[in-house]
Amino acid sequence: MKVILQKDVKDIGKVGDLVSVAPGFARNFLFPRKLAMEATETRVSEYEHLKRVSEAKKKKAVAERQALLAKVNGIALNFKVSAGETEKLFGSVTTSDISRELENKGFSVDRRDIHLEEQIKVLGNHKATIRLGDNLETTVQIVVERA
Template sequence: MEVILKEDVNKLGHRGDVVKVADGYGRNYLLPGKLAIEATAANKAVIEQMKGSAIRKSAKEKTEAEGLSTQLNEIELVFERKVGEHEHLFGSVTSGDIAHQLEEKGFKIDRRKISLEEPLKTIGEYHVPVKLHREVTSHIKVTVKGDQPEAETVAAE
């Protein structure tokens, strides 16, 4: 199945590209998610007009992403989770958790743009990359702390 991408899709292509994908991937993910449209003759004619506006839109998005990137580089998020032996967390910190806490601070960022290889499962300080635009990547400082109040009170005495 051939589709025309309406948005950038990781490991597939950029907005405006005509790509060949498996039927199920196109029907079940790309089309319902409004990430692509079916590549018919009429849509291919429309896409040529869309490419010109996409270039202008991409330039505008890049400048907005650069501004947002400078704001995000200064943000530090702190998560408290229950901790087991060897500072291993019972509940991990996922990209959804990071996106939720960013939204509480006033930044609307899709969790899919947060490039977390795997959920954070140990205590520590991490620098998590956020891909705001294909050419702009920001880094957020994420600190994961243990939730052990009795250990802290013993250490404080």
């Protein structure tokens, strides 16, 4: 019997896979637990359409992230903060601050996508990496000056 999986099933397949299983396994295990549905012609064509739409959305999202990274690449962000005489900051520059500054410049980047090599607690030049998904990353320059 052919079924379309609605959830990942160990040793059978992943969500959306069209698999062939024993009729008893489908009726007694997969269907009652809503792990699969019977693969009729309409359901298969409906699922294939949804799969194409989903893939198109994913490609569009990746293209948008790549365009954002291309715009942000190499940008310099300036922060004016108060610091002591030893150039140590009173506080620090955080990923939230960097995200807010990027938003002020017209780029929407979540603070969780920004990664710092180390906390920014001294004046000077620093680098932050922006990672947006698999193999999509760029670096921005952080310039911290005395206020």
